[in-house]
Amino acid sequence: MSTQDILLIILAGIIALLLALFQYKYKTKSALKDNALFVFLRFFTFFSVFLLLINPKFEQNSTYTEKPNLVIVADNSASISHLKQNEKEFEFISQLKENQKINDKFNVGYFTFGNQLNTSDSLNFKDQQTNLNKVFRDLSEIYKNTTAPTLLISDGNQTIGSDYQFSANNYKQPIYPIILGDTITYADLKISQLNVNKYAYLKNRFPVEAIIVYNGNETVTKNFTITQNGKVVYSKTITFSKDKSSQIINTTLPASSVGVKSYQAQIVPISTEKNKINNHKNFAVEVIDQKTKVAVVSTVLHPDLGAIKKSIESNEQREVSFLKPNETLNQLNDFQLIILYQPSNSFKQLYEALEVQNKNKWVISGVKTDWRFLNSVSKNYNLEITSQTEDYQANLNQNYSNFIVDDIGFESFPPLKSNFGVPNFSVPYQSILNKTVSGIPTNEPLLATFETNGRREAILFGENLWKWRSQNYLNDQSFEAFDAFIGKMVQYLASNQRKNRLTVDYNSFYNGSDKIVISAQYFNKNYEFDATENLNISLNNKDTNQKISRPLILKNNSYQVNLNGLDAGDYSFTVSSTTDKLSSSGNFKIIPFNVEQQFLNANVTKLQQVATNSKGQAYFIDNTSTLADSLLSDNRYQPILKTNKRVVPLIDWYYLLFFIALCLALEWFIRKYKGLI
Known part of the structure; x- marks a missing residue:
């Protein structure tokens, strides 16, 4: 309570007393013995009302004990059942649930993981991918600024995502890996990696790269083959030894007919191998007879150009060529789509040729775009010409219907820079993305498409697409979502097929x-x-x-x-x-x-390294008897006594209202009883 409030309360008490004395001593001019009681009651009535008007604030402190968290994260991927560790995992989790001392000391949270982290303790071992990197990143958000030792029950084998050692270091919690799987080293031959393009072109040859790894001490010679429909299309004999434990095989295969072609790569297993599933891998290639060619026409240098090329060519069916406006005139028939990047007056002849040939195009504007020229040659839209620029963020139009657009986090992407002004269209259009200015959504299009005379066009009012592609990688650790979005744009614009219902x-x-x-x-x-x-x-x-x-x-x-x-x-x-x-x-x-069946052993080395870096301790699933005692005796995991300080205004204290009513009621009843009313 402040000094000012204390002085006001003292003043309120004096005024309340003077008012009470004035009413029952001076004004009545009587010496009734009950006047002292009336003065007392009226004083408390006035004083309570004055207190409500002053409304002082009081600090209210409450204490409570907060238990540390214990995070139990169980591997639910298919590799656990493949390594025959599922029953041991079930048994270990049951023991933790039944340990009363653990449950008394910790707030226990159960999670399972495969490709995603799930808040559950139900296991079925059907997840086909393991992403431990995402597990630690998600846990870092959930248990930020808390004490949360973590039991990681896993074989440590990851199939997708970045190396989880880095995200585990950023987790800032002690990690106790419970290692599932056999640690005995067996002689093993496996196809570690198979690299092949998704698409091939008719009457061409496509490359295949196989990385074969040998784990053993003796020298072995085995045959590597690639078969299609049971017919051998490639064969090679390879020798491995302790000093020569890996081989890289490179070859090319013919693409003789259109369609999806299935193949199987296989290395003949050693007779004593324990896991023979990883000795073969299936792959497929789609053979197509043409490639979509896209021309990017620009007279300026900008990082957007590289980002556009990378995104479009992430699909092997597409090829990008960079051209100047005058270079494009004689090659228009070679391209299915023309992307005009920040056009200026030098694009005049190209625009005339595109109009004559009724070619599909995508215009990307920016601060270097000559809008006087663009307004003069475009019959379908124009932009108010100003000298100012503006930053526009994107807001996905959920009602866009020309093709399926997934929300890849457009609202989190950095703003695009463009000339300030309102675009006007003279033809019907559909907006894919609308502008958001200073956090306020607008109905102005940022990216729009339209069709006229059988021709498809798109206009983007902003530059710096490269920042979007970079942000997509920061969000997802992959360019895939952004590249897929650009790919759908190109697929739609490069086609003149009539829309089906x-x-x-x-x-x-x-x-x-x-x-x-x-x-x-x-x-x-x-x-x-x-x-x-x-x-x-x-x-x-x-x-x-x-x-x-x-x-x-x-x-x-x-x-x-x-x-x-x-x-x-x-x-x-x-x-x-x-x-x-x-x-x-x-x-x-x-x-x-x-992919979960490709592993033979637990990744003991990496799990032990994670434990060491996080100041935890690794345990094998068959040797966890001391784990509970270690957690219970560790001084880092002690309950914390916390105080919750709350400032409460007097006006929230409703008992004072009852006290005022009680004082007034007593005064009235006594006066009534004495015949003074």
């Missing part, structure tokens, strides 16, 4: 460990996206004739179905609508491969 987005083949998602869009007769339709997919496994039917679920501006868990094989499918009986069919192949 039911469109389906899928890949020609998937690896067995991939996430298999098929997306679809349904439009009404006015080609407006319809979010009320029921879509279903019917699948047929061509190898077993097994038939599967599933509904598609609405997600943002598309319908999706997750087909994870399907057996490997060739599938045909049909997506159909309930109302208009529209349908769209296709085929895809699932390549048999389970």
